[in-house]
Amino acid sequence: MEHLLNPIVKKISISAIRDIGNKVDQDPSIINFTIGKPDFVTPDSILEAGKRAIDERKISYTHNAGVLELRQAVSDFVKRHYQLMYDPEDEILITTGASEGLDVAFRTILEPGDEVILPAPIYPGYEPLIRMCNAVPVFVDTRKNDCKITPQLIKENLTEKTKCVLLPYPSNPTGTILNMEELEEIANFLRGKDIFIVSDEIYSELTYDVKHVSIASLPGMKDQCIVVNGLSKSHAMTGWRVGYTLAPRSVTKEMFKVHAYICVCASSISQYAAIEALKQDLPEVEIMRQEYKKRRDFIYDCIMDMGLDAIKPDGAFYIFVSIEKTGLKSNEFINQLVEKEKVAVIPGYGFSEYGEGYIRLSYACSMEDLKEGMRRIKRFVDSLKEVKVN
Numbered sequence: 001m002e003h004l005l006n007p008i009v010k011k012i013s014i015s016a017i018r019d020i021g022n023k024v025d026q027d028p029s030i031i032n033f034t035i036g037k038p039d040f041v042t043p044d045s046i047l048e049a050g051k052r053a054i055d056e057r058k059i060s061y062t063h064n065a066g067v068l069e070l071r072q073a074v075s076d077f078v079k080r081h082y083q084l085m086y087d088p089e090d091e092i093l094i095t096t097g098a099s100e101g102l103d104v105a106f107r108t109i110l111e112p113g114d115e116v117i118l119p120a121p122i123y124p125g126y127e128p129l130i131r132m133c134n135a136v137p138v139f140v141d142t143r144k145n146d147c148k149i150t151p152q153l154i155k156e157n158l159t160e161k162t163k164c165v166l167l168p169y170p171s172n173p174t175g176t177i178l179n180m181e182e183l184e185e186i187a188n189f190l191r192g193k194d195i196f197i198v199s200d201e202i203y204s205e206l207t208y209d210v211k212h213v214s215i216a217s218l219p220g221m222k223d224q225c226i227v228v229n230g231l232s233k234s235h236a237m238t239g240w241r242v243g244y245t246l247a248p249r250s251v252t253k254e255m256f257k258v259h260a261y262i263c264v265c266a267s268s269i270s271q272y273a274a275i276e277a278l279k280q281d282l283p284e285v286e287i288m289r290q291e292y293k294k295r296r297d298f299i300y301d302c303i304m305d306m307g308l309d310a311i312k313p314d315g316a317f318y319i320f321v322s323i324e325k326t327g328l329k330s331n332e333f334i335n336q337l338v339e340k341e342k343v344a345v346i347p348g349y350g351f352s353e354y355g356e357g358y359i360r361l362s363y364a365c366s367m368e369d370l371k372e373g374m375r376r377i378k379r380f381v382d383s384l385k386e387v388k389v390n
Contacts, residue, residue: 012128020334024344031089031373033361036172036317038236040291042273043284046235049276051328053269060268064260066094066244067271073278074244079279082204083217084227090249093259094274096154098202098230098243104262105226105245106164108255109196110135114163116198119149121320121348121355126200135163141354146311147174147320148182151189164196167215170203173351173360174320175313180213187218190290197225202243205234205285207315209295216246223248228253233275233316234285240270250275292317295363295370302374306381317364320348324357326384333359340383341376 024030041047044229054060059216065071071088078084079252086092095101102125110116112134118126120139127137140153144248154165179184204212205319216225230243243266288328303310309322325388330347337343348358363370 008131012131020344020346020350024338027209029342030338031365031369031376033255033343033345033363033365036233036362036364037231038288038317039363039366040236040284040288042236043277043282045282046237046273046276047194050240050273051271053272058268058272062265062271064265065092065256066266067268067275070094070271070275070278071244073275074246077278078214078227078229078246082214083214084214084246086246087249091247091252093245093252094288095230095243095245095259096263096266097232097241098200098228099125100259100263101228101243101245102126102198102200104255104258105198105228105247105303106130106133106135107225108251109198110163113161115159115161116164116166117145117149117154117157117162118166118352119153119168119171119211120353121147121173121351122166122266123168124350124352126166126168127352136161138162138354139354143354146224147171147176148178149186150182151185154186154189164197164198165190166198166200168200169306170207170212170313170315171309172203172316172357173318173346173348173355173358174311175316175318177210177314178215180208183213183215183218187215190224191220193224195224197221199225199227201227201229202329203233203316204229206289206292206317208289208296209314212315226251231274231277231379235282236288237252237270237274237277240267240268240273241272242270273355277316292363295367298367299363299370299374302378306378308381317362318359319363320351321359321361322357323348323359326381329360330356330385337377337380341380343359343373343376343380345353 071092074092075088106129109131114135115138116130117138119142130137140157216222216227227246231237300312334347346360348355
């Protein structure tokens with residue numbers, strides 16, 4: 001029966017992140033810098049809210065769009081943090097993680113043959129969603145611009161088939177962000193064009209030197225924007241699977257249909273826990289952010305000390321490191337690193353062809369693991385230098 005399967009699905013590969021992460025996860029001797037999974041526990045008050053939801057038997061279907069109290073909490077949160085104005089009644093959807101939010105957004109706006117501009121290197125999860133809509137991902141090489149998309153790069157790749165520009169900032173894998181000036185330039189170029197902007201802001205709470213700005217908050221941009229966010233990274237709630245979308249009511253009305261048929265509604269228990277996460281600014285969230293910043297500074301200094309090159313991340317919890325000086329391809333580098341030093345990282349080719357020659361390290365792990373892992377990586381890099389000399 002295999003010949004009857006959807007050929008688009010058959011061509012899709014499991015992401016290098018999951019493939020490699022799953023392979024090394026079962027070996028406790030390997031220090032794992034692969035998966036972007038916070039090593040923190042979900043804050044106690046959120047856990048207690050989830051328990052109360054079970055005790056109070058809040059275990060039935062909710063409204064398809066999500067519990068209204070949670071949609072109101074989302075509305076208040078994004079207004080408080082990012083000056084975004086969205087009506088909880090008809091402009092917010094609660095989704096099963098940000099991943100479903102992206103899927104719903106693409107299914108709603110894309111038709112066969114439509115093109116989506118993607119700034120690369122980029123998280124591999126977008127391309128399959130776009131291809132399953134019979135649309136076309138257009139990868140744009142941003143490496144010469146500190147891995148940031150610009151109006152000029154968009155213009156160079158714009159065609160009559162362009163339906164959407166994706167803004168995945170703070171970025172996975174590079175940790176780069178777009179500041180206010182950069183966003184304003186993009187907004188000025190795209191404003192009024194028949195082009196959607198899907199803004200994936202899942203790392204919006206994890207910025208270190210500059211506060212996150214959403215392009216949807218800029219004058220005249222709300223009507224073109226679909227903002228996707230969630231609680232997995234900011235509140236260490238990966239397994240709870242709570243995301244949300246923000247979009248004008250005319251767009252949300254259509255996204256609602258897709259969402260309702262995909263999953264009916266997000267988990268009721270998770271939704272009630274998420275109310276606790278968003279209704280006030282929890283101190284644990286800031287503590288986690290500060291700890292990530294310490295780790296960012298540590299790992300960046302270590303990379304520089306090795307003589308390798310990397311952009312210092314402004315957000316998220318990844319660093320994208322050029323291994324060009326080692327003379328190895330990214331796949332050779334990661335395989336030898338696991339074999340010789342028991343450290344696992346992600347090869348750059350997992351983030352499009354423009355990621356070749358790089359590796360991604362996640363610092364969403366303990367400082368103890370970071371120190372030992374970086375010591376091993378330095379030893380490995382130094383051994384490569386010795387081979388070159390000899």
